[in-house]
Amino acid sequence: MKEKAKQKKEEKEEEERREKEKEQRAQREREEREQRKERIxxxxxxxxxxxxxxxxxxxxxxxxxxxxxxxxxxxxxxxxxxxxxxxxxxxxxxxxxxxxxxxxxxxxxxxxxxxxxxxxxxxxxRGDKSLSNELEKLKELDAETLAKFGLDMALALRDFHQFAIHLDFKPDNLVYFTDEASGQKILKLIDFDGSHWIDPTKDGEHADQTEEVEFGEVTPIRYKSPEQFREEKLLSRKTDIWSFGVSLYEIMLLSKPKAILHKILQNVLSLYRGFTIIMDEERIGKQIVYDEHWLREYTHTIKDVLLFWDEYPRQMRLITNVLQLKPDKRLSAKGIVQYLKGKCELEEFLSLKGNDARKIVIFNDLKMEKLKKLISNLYGQESNLYTMLKNVIKKQQKELLAEKEKLEKCDTKGTNFDE
The missing domain is CATH 3.30.200.20 (Phosphorylase Kinase; domain 1)
Structure with a gap:
């Protein structure tokens, strides 16, 4: 009798064990199904x-x-x-x-x-096409279209600069998205692997600076600012502003063959930096002296720059500002937005002595009047280069007299984002 009871108990326990295992298998299968559903x-x-x-x-x-x-x-x-x-x-x-x-x-x-x-x-x-992809379709570039691209880029940078520095700002990292509510295209900034968070509670002289930079190597050499080449550890939002200027130049150079675009751009940027970055034993970090020897070597590059000044007179003043050697003189992203909306003017343009456009800086610290003298001495006043510069000065003089009385100075502080 006892043996039968024991056997019956064991059978019951075995049945319960099998039921439990069955339920556990079913639970695992349910969980696996849910996990499969959770996979995108x-x-x-x-x-x-x-x-x-x-x-x-x-x-x-x-x-x-x-x-x-x-x-x-x-x-x-x-x-x-x-x-x-x-x-x-x-x-x-x-x-x-x-x-x-x-x-x-x-x-x-x-x-x-x-x-x-x-x-x-x-x-x-998920976005649509990058700014780089969009630019490849561009057949013509007038001043209005260039200003529109610049404004879209500056608005994205202004939003980001509220709390961070990007350090990899370029057309490849700007992507068009379709706004679901309006259906309109909007340009957004992406890729923050090298970005640096800025403490929004900081104020005073160094409020615009990062702590020591750890990811500075993410900035491609084409977009690096002079302060990055000098390996300064404390960078600011103005580092991105330099990259913004390089990006604008890239847009203007789209008509050039891709095979030589990079070389042309590096030659142009050397004029603004005041030193070369060509990586060979003789010319690493070679300082540029703006003399007749330099003029002879860079004649073709200067022609390209003067053509841009002639075609995009207002935008080139902006580019000259954002490619300033001194970061604190560069406009903030907010200042760029104001400028491209026609709400302000560059301080250096408003404060020209005697309203004389010849005193406008064309790149680095070289003024148009000095470049004019160099061209006259080397090539003469009948040369094509001299005539090109003369026409550029004439256009700037006209804009100087027309705009000087109307506009306030553009923002350079970089930490004030109120409209």
Whole structure:
């Protein structure tokens, strides 16, 4: 009797164990199904890559709890530590109200994948084409179109500069997005791996500066400011302003063949920096002396610059300002927006002695009157180069007399973002 009771008990326990295992298997299957539902659909091949990872197109579907339903998104799988990118994006979304950061890409979610070789993943809103892609379709560039591109770029930079410095500002990192409410295109700034958060509570003389820079190497050599070439550790928002000026020059040079565009741009930027960066034993960091020997060597480059001054007289004054050697003399992003909207004028333009356009600085600290004298001595007053400069001065003189009395000075402070 006891043996039968024992056997019956064991059978019951075995049946309960099997039922429990069955329920556990069912639970695991349910969890696996849910996990499969939680996975977003992602392209197998990246459409872009950089120093910090690969970027994929993806679709959220309708079962991912943390993500918006049925949205095309971008997934960045980071090959290097991207905590800085996440920190900047989190801080911007936490401390800056949405209406003041509408020109900065939105981070939707982030996390890690992998068990042993863990990688950080960032999910972001998906844009359309980059500014670089859009510019490739451009057939003509008039002053109004150049100003429009410049304004869109400056608005994105102004939004970002409220709390951070980008340090990789360039057309490739500006992307057009379609606003869902209005259907309009809006240019947004992306890619914050090298960016630096600025404490918004700081004020005084150094309020505009970062702490010691850790990611300065992310700035491509083409866009580096003079202070970066000097390896200064404390950079400011004005470092991005220099990159903005380089980007404007790139837009103007689009008509040049791609094969020689980089060389032309570097020659042009050497005029503004006052030193070369050609990497060979004889010319690393070679200081430029603005004399007749220099004029002979850079004649073709100066012709390009004068053509731009003739075609884009107001925009070239802006470029000369933002490519100033002294960072504190460069306009802030807010100042650039004001200038391109026609609400202010450059301090150096308003304060010219005797309203004399010949005293306008054409690049670095070289004034038009000195360049005119150099050209006259080397090539004569009948030369094409002399005539080009003469016409540029004439146009600037006309604008100087027309605008001087009307406008206030543009903002250079960089820390005041009120309209």
């Amino acid at each position: 659909l992602m392209a197998k091949v990246p459409f872009g890559e950089g120093n910090y990872g690969e970027i994929f197109n993806a679709f959220t579907g309708n079962e991912v709890k943390k993500l918006p339903k049925n949205k095309c998104v971008v997934v960045k799988i980071c090959s290097r530590n991207s905590k800085n990118n996440i920190k900047v994006m989190e801080n911007l979304q936490k401390h800056v109200e949405k209406s003041k950061r509408k020109r900065i890409v939105e981070m939707i979610d982030y996390g890690e994948i992998g068990y042993f070789d863990k990688k950080q993943v960032i999910v972001m809103e």
